[in-house]
Amino acid sequence: MALNILIIDDSATTRSVIKKTLNLGGIPLGQIHEAGDGQEGLNCLQEHWIDLVFVDINMPVMNGVEFVQKKNEDPTHKSIPVVVVSTDNTQARTEQLRAYGVQAFVRKPFTPEELKKIIVDVLGVTQ
Amino acid sequence: MTATHKDAAGQALCDTLSRLAFIFADPQDPDAPPTEPQSSLKARLTFKGSVQGTLEMALPSPLGTEIAANILGCEPDDEEAEKAGIDSVKEVLNVMCGQILPQLFGEHTLFDLTAPEVEKINLTDWCDLQRDEQTARFQIDEQPVLVRLQLAS
Numbered sequence: 001m002a003l004n005i006l007i008i009d010d011s012a013t014t015r016s017v018i019k020k021t022l023n024l025g026g027i028p029l030g031q032i033h034e035a036g037d038g039q040e041g042l043n044c045l046q047e048h049w050i051d052l053v054f055v056d057i058n059m060p061v062m063n064g065v066e067f068v069q070k071k072n073e074d075p076t077h078k079s080i081p082v083v084v085v086s087t088d089n090t091q092a093r094t095e096q097l098r099a100y101g102v103q104a105f106v107r108k109p110f111t112p113e114e115l116k117k118i119i120v121d122v123l124g125v126t127q
Numbered sequence: 128m129t130a131t132h133k134d135a136a137g138q139a140l141c142d143t144l145s146r147l148a149f150i151f152a153d154p155q156d157p158d159a160p161p162t163e164p165q166s167s168l169k170a171r172l173t174f175k176g177s178v179q180g181t182l183e184m185a186l187p188s189p190l191g192t193e194i195a196a197n198i199l200g201c202e203p204d205d206e207e208a209e210k211a212g213i214d215s216v217k218e219v220l221n222v223m224c225g226q227i228l229p230q231l232f233g234e235h236t237l238f239d240l241t242a243p244e245v246e247k248i249n250l251t252d253w254c255d256l257q258r259d260e261q262t263a264r265f266q267i268d269e270q271p272v273l274v275r276l277q278l279a280s
Contacts, residue, residue: 011218013198013211020200029179058221065260087225091234108222109147 001050002030003123004049008041008067008086009056016107018054018085025116025124038062042070045077052123054106056085057093068100079123085110135230136182136276137263141221141231146221148197148215152272155264161257162271168213168222169248169256174228176238180278182218182224185248185256190270191216217243227276 005022007015015034022029027083033048035041041055041064053071057064064084072078081103086093089107097105119125137154146148164187169204171183189203193211196203198215220243248256255261256273267274 006215011214011221013195013214013218016199016211060242087190087222088228088238088240090229090236092237096237097252108218108225109143 001125003051003119003125004030004033006033006035006041006048006053007043008035008052008059008064009054010036010039010059011056012036014056014085021115022119023110025112027116030110038064039069042066045071045080050080052119053080053082054085054103055082057084057088060089065097065100068097068102072100077095083118083122085115108110132231132276132278133261133263136223136226136274137265138186139226139230139265140219140265140274142273143222144225145221147219148194150194150197150267152265152267155266155271157264159264161254163250164253164271165243167248167253168216168241168245168252169252170216170245172220172224172243173241174224174238176228177232177236178278180276182220182227183256183273183275183277184220184223185253185273186216187270188212188247190267190272194219213245216245223274 007018009015019032022036027112033044035044037059055064055067084097084102085106087108089105094105103122141152144152166188167185168191169185169190173181192208193203195211195215196208201207262273262275
């Protein structure tokens, strides 16, 4: 199954690095969508079928925590797995986000191997 | 700001650039003459939690493009790197802050960070930042980088 992935990060550079990593990772990919903040991410969920979301925390307009909360309010989107890719990986933040159902965390800067492992762990896909 | 805070900011710069961009920064010789780059950028973000403060980083504009190129795995004169220079500087500051805050204030405090902002600064602003005692001075291939962490009293 090809995975449709949404990357939400206000840094175009980080989005580009995640995309390159995914493309090189041997993961079966469908479409990769990008959003610059949480609100754009929610809009993308309305318009496209998404299998996995990568989201940053600190973003303008709508941050990653608000995005996860809003996503969960919609029954059709609540079950979409979310991986937080952020500089903030403190225990306080991870506990807060796990309570909202976030499955996994990747701390910036990440290695391609870390990102690939997270996808395999969260979705159970094989390379 | 104590020496520990200044050290934490400097260490975060070195760690972030080496892991994110494979670029290595060295502390500038305290006796070295002040630097005066032709064209400079300053990135700034604020944080708010158990304490409030700001983190700033200033560097010559071409170094931003060089950082972007290393992050993206392309050449500094590629269009992709030139477009991503400012964005990459913001991301470096963001990652630095993510290292500094738990190191200084622990794993159990939530901080809200503003999105980093980048502006061009003139030579006067550069020199003001450079001579501030709270500023840590580094160099990357003879190009200066300044970092300042300030906590609100």
